[in-house]
Amino acid sequence: LYGTTDSSKSGAAFPDDDLRRLLQQLVRTGGLLEPGHQSHDHDGLRASPSEVFALGELLEAGTLSQQELGARLGLEKSTVSRLAAGLEQRGWLTREREADDRRLFRLGLTDEGQHVAQRIGDHLRGHHTQLLNQLTPAERAGLTLGLTGLVRALKTHHDRAEA
Amino acid sequence: LYGTTDSSKSGAAFPDDDLRRLLQQLVRTGGLLEPGHQSHDHDGLRASPSEVFALGELLEAGTLSQQELGARLGLEKSTVSRLAAGLEQRGWLTREREADDRRLFRLGLTDEGQHVAQRIGDHLRGHHTQLLNQLTPAERAGLTLGLTGLVRALKTHHDRAEA
């Protein structure tokens, strides 16, 4: 995309064309989170990718406010609001007003929610492991190194835009 | 996500936890295509990420059917239908029924569409180059190697699911 054609016009010569192409392919194939599907079955349990992530974050953190969850997920507070409402309705999540500061909701997993999070987490782990096992050790090492740098670059870019 | 907690339960020990965490961060921060924004301004031109990609594909390919464009973009034919309609309305794209087989639309860029594609392409290239310049050479090399492998793995996974 925007790769081979007319590199003369931009004048500068972009040496990392290959890398850019790869990123685009990656984003498009998407498959990192089992793609295309906007929702997702594990053992008969249905959850959207964001719901899956949310359960994972809560399993890891114990309890979170909606804001905190939103920050971890990279989602708007409004999205988190509806997300949490949905999970609550399915009985996977509890929302209790904080005693100290009643503006906050404290989100936590129910017993069933923990069970679900655990099952889905295992499923995802397995899927990812299977994918990564198809890479050579050198590819895995390179990916780790490269993505670390890329995340750092994106983060500074993002932070700069906020200020 | 699903990383530190309770690795005992799955029994197998997942050695590539770091890599999985990185991928998740990447997907969430998203910023590869200038994130968060669901639409996107360049030089006063407004286009969604998919529209940007579509223009790029057409610039590269010359003409495409909607199916072909959808395949390259990883989008449903229905999405492509509305996408193409929108670009046509803005005067950036032409849709002509194929003479040989009138089921197909042959999509092509108008002169203005080519101009826009060129400008946006330059902008994107610049953005990506700027990002990648923040990486060390080793990180760039690793990223290229690792993503090549990952794209391959995702592709085989995807192909297997189709069959």
Added chain:
DNA sequence: AAAGATTGAGTTGTCAATCTTA
């Protein structure tokens, strides 16, 4: 039938405006 494109319904997200508590 089968293949390309379209249309309608539902999901997941954003952004902007509002409500509520501090």
Added chain:
DNA sequence: TAAGATTGACAACTCAATCTTT
């Protein structure tokens, strides 16, 4: 005022059903 959460309007998808040409 401002911070957390909610609501309403809209965008960009997917999926399933349909229309049109082969």
